[in-house]
Amino acid sequence: MSHLLEPLVVRHTHRIPLPTGPAGQGDVAARQFDAALMSVGFKLSAELLERLSGLSEGTVVDLAVRTLGTVREMVGDHVAHNAYFIDFPAHVPDTFEFWTRCITEALADDTARPGTIAQLESGVVDLLTLPSYGTYRHTHAEMLARHDELIAAAGDRMTVLHLGGTADEEVGALYLALAGSSTPLGEDGLTDLAALARHCVNGAQPEAIPVRENRAVVNEARLRAGAGLLLDTVTDVLRLACALSDGDVTLQTATRFKGLSRPVRRALLAGLDSVVEASPAKLADVSAWREDWKRLGERLHPHEYPQWPHAAEVFAVARGEKQARSLDSRVEELLAMHDVTGATQLLRSAPGKLFRSLDRLLRMALTQDERDAVVAAAEQVAPGVSGRVVLSVREHFHNRAGATGERRVFINRLGRAWVTEDERPPVLPPERGRLIAALDAEIRRRLPAAQxxxxxxxxxxxALPLSGKATTAGLGVLPRGSVSPVDGELLRFFVYWKEAQQRTDFDLSALMLDERYRTVAWLSYTALTELEGEHSGDITEAPDGASEFINLRLGAARGTYIVPQVNIFAGEGFEEVEESFFGFMLREGEQQGRPFEPATVRMKSELRGPGRVALPLAFRRAEDGSWTAKWLHLYLRGTPAANRVEGNRVSVATLLRGMVEREYLTxxxxxxxxxxxxxxxxxxxxxxxxxxxxxxxxxxxxxxxxxxxxxxxxxxxxxxxxxxxxxxx
Structure with missing residues (x-):
């Protein structure tokens, strides 16, 4: 196995593939390796330490170098975290005092003085024009020298790395797990699957690949290796074409198709032809992605391949030259005539669509006979619905007990969120209870036997990860809706970003709300200090990478909720920067150390999403004073520039309330x-x-x-x- 795949195994499984090499006296090197790991919050299991002790010193050292690089990146310690205020969290000045000092220093600068005086005369000073504002005034080494060594505490994170099987066994098992996943993977998961699929294309394959995006990634590897494609819908071919063009296999954003070689065009058209020949009814799927098919047709040139006439029909449907009526259109026609029973019977042929339509069908049903017909159909087709959909519908109806007018949270596949009042009439209790009981029974039936x-x-x-889009890659990250305890006296947030092409300014902030979601205070570059804590200072550009921190004393918090957020003030978005991530650390009250200490990091997650405001998670204080974290993984649209915590307080509070009140399956x-x-x-x-x-x-x-x-x-x-x-x- 190439060492390039070893980090994937470590990140996904917290196992190190069975080390191999000449026998020797590696015990000293193994203990040094273990000590180095502990400095970043990891540790070797006893079994793994014993295994390494019997190998040669050189073998252990090589493995240590590779593994330390992997785990340091997992925790965010692969970059230099500097802080604007060198002594942070000590000696952070009052905001007005700090700004005044920056102006005074600008007036003492011969170059900056004329412009600063002009701004003062106008009554408005742009902080970005002040030489001492927004950029580091000291090196990373100088900052480290001002801080004492971290004193280890019992509460520090310690992630154990276990001994795995052989390299081939670990890589093969990880490939089977990701490819055969019953839930969609996130962007990073799909990238990892692509690397594994290329390596494992000739090895063991999962019995089924239920998630279409996963299938597209696997098919790309199979196509490049000359293996047969796994296709059963025309959309499988469209997703594969997107993968070949480095596009979006989820089809949520349009892909600019690349020029395709003749062998690839032949493979795609042959695959399309076989799917349509076997089931002409599948042409109905084309209309959902009509424009994508038109653009793909310009690259495939189906008219040059008369031997595959059924493939040509796909593009005829896309151009409107051939009709292929979809199931959705027939259902809509029946519902337009208020024929709920007829629509329900038609949807029985597509169990997943029926389940996703249950709420609407029950709301439209006017008689008890219609409602009974909807519930009975759901009970009968349940065995044919994927477990993920059954669980999603179960969670949905669990949260449909409220009255009309309550808040309804919408979260799309990309994590963008918004809130509106729920104007839907309620689902009546008898039908809701009957459905929940049926869904519980179906899930219980499917659970694997275990003594x-x-x-x-x-x-x-x-929370159950019903979608990979409900979480992000990183360390200690939990799915959206999860609740986890927070143990520690000091809570410290951090954000790191490195711009790709243009000046980019991320701003870390923390909003504090009371039990009624009203603003109590906030910490940001406009409020450097509060009773609760300190902000490390504003960094306004990151050509070499930049970090910001917020230090919070949980015991001093005046509010019920703490909501950290990352606002984009200027420049590139979360998906455009070279790198960006958010996380938090927990420390004991007297623990010293640097602003960033990897052993105290409890969570580090990538920031990759739409919008200009990121809301990774929120913290809530219970009546007994204990704190918990609720995981959000949300993005707000925000404004093109100058996003600030002051400007989104109301929208964040409204969204948080909707998320807190929603209950997730766990x-x-x-x-x-x-x-x-x-x-x-x-x-x-x-x-x-x-x-x-x-x-x-x-x-x-x-x-x-x-x-x-x-x-x-x-x-x-x-x-x-x-x-x-x-x-x-």
């Missing part, structure tokens, strides 16, 4: 269904909450935040890295 399940209570409030929901099988005398699943002590000697299914040491090697382990495995097919 013993060991559950870490810390994972029970983690790991606790699934383990609860598993536990319902106990005591029935049928050998059902036994679910045991793990107390953190000794693990059982035999194999178990372990569900938790991190794999504990000492698990039986035949155990099935589910952690946040592979939580998608809890989603039944």
């Amino acid at each position: 013993r399940v060991l559950v870490d209570p810390a994972v029970l409030d983690v 790991v606790g929901y699934v383990t609860g269904l598993m536990a319902e099988g106990e005591g029935r005398g049928d050998g059902g699943t036994s679910v045991v909450v793990w107390d953190g002590g000794t693990v059982p000697s035999g194999p178990v299914t372990f569900i938790g935040m991190e794999r504990p040491e000492g698990l039986h090697p035949d155990s099935r382990v589910i952690t946040p890295e592979n939580l998608r495995d809890l989603i039944p097919e």
Whole structure:
């Protein structure tokens, strides 16, 4: 296996593929490797440390260099984090005092003095014109020299790296897991899958690839290797064409198709021809992506290949020369005539579409017979609906108990969010209850049999990852809607960005709200200090990368909610910069150290999304004073420039309220269904909450935040890295 794939295994599984090399006395190097890992919050498992101790020193050192590079990037320690105020969080000045000092220094500068005087006379001073504002006044090394070494604390993060199987086994297993995932992968997951698919194209393949985007990525690798394509719809071919052009396989944004070689054109047209020949009704799918097909046709030249007439029909439909009526249009026609029963019967042939239409059908039903027909159809077709859709609909109806007029949160596939009043009439309780019971029964039926399940209570409030778009790549990142405890006295946010082509200014801010979502205070470049904490200072450009920090004392917080956000003040967007990420650290009250200490990082996530304001997560204080984090992964549209926390307070508060009031299906929901099988005398699943002590000697299914040491090697382990495995097919 190329060492290029080793980091993928480490990042996705927290395992190091079985190290190989000449035997030797590697114990000293292994202990040094372990110590270096601990400085960034990682550690070797006892089994892995023992394995390395029996290898040669050179082998251990080579592995250490590769692995340290990987984990440092995972935690955000691969870049230099400087702070504008060299002593941060100590000696951060009052905002007005700081601005006055910058003006005074500008007046002492012969070059800046005339312009500064002119601005003062006009009554408005642009901070960006002041020489000492917005750029580092010291080097990274000078900043480090001003801070004491970090004193280790019991609460510091320690992520254990375990011993894996052989390199080929680990890479193959990761490929099968990603390709066969029952939920869509995020952008980074698809990129990793593409690399793995190229390596594993001639090896074992998943029994099924249920997610179409995953299939497109796998098909690209198969096409380039000359293997057969996996196609059963015309849209599979369209997605493959997007992958070949480095475009969007989700089809959410238009792809500019590249020129395609003759062999590739032949493969795509032959694939289209076989799909349509086998099922002409699939031409109905063309209309949904009509414009994309027209543009692709200009690259494929189907008229040059008369041997594939069925492929030519696809482009005839796209141009409107041939009719292929879709199921959606026929359903809409029936609903326009208020024929709910007829529309329901028609949708039975497409169980997934029926499930996605249940709320609308029940709202339109005027009689009890119509409502009964809708629910009965759902019960009958449920076995043919994907587990992800069943769970999504179950979560939807769980949140449909409220009255008309409540807030409704919309979040698209890209994470862009907005809120509006919910004007839909309610789903009547009898039908809602009957549907929920049927969906619970269907999920329970699909859950895999396991004699013993060991559950870490810390994972029970983690939301099920019903879509890879509901999370981001990084370390310690949980799906949208998850709730996790926050233990520590000091909470420190950080953002890092590096511009690609033009001056780019990201601003880290934290908004504090009371229990009624009203603004209490905020920390930002316009409010450097508050009772709760300090801001590290405004950096206004990042040609070599830049960081900003916010330090918060949770015990001093006056509000109920803390909402960190990253605002784009100027320049490139989150998807345009060379690199950008957000995270938070937790420290004990007396812990010293640098502004950025990798061992205290609890979460680091990539910032890649639409809009100009990022809302990664929010923190909430309970009545007993404890704090929890709720994961958002949201982006607001914002304005083209000059986004500030002061300008989006109302929209953030409204969105937060909608997110807090929404309840998500969690790991606790699934383990609860598993536990319902106990005591029935049928050998059902036994679910045991793990107390953190000794693990059982035999194999178990372990569900938790991190794999504990000492698990039986035949155990099935589910952690946040592979939580998608809890989603039944």
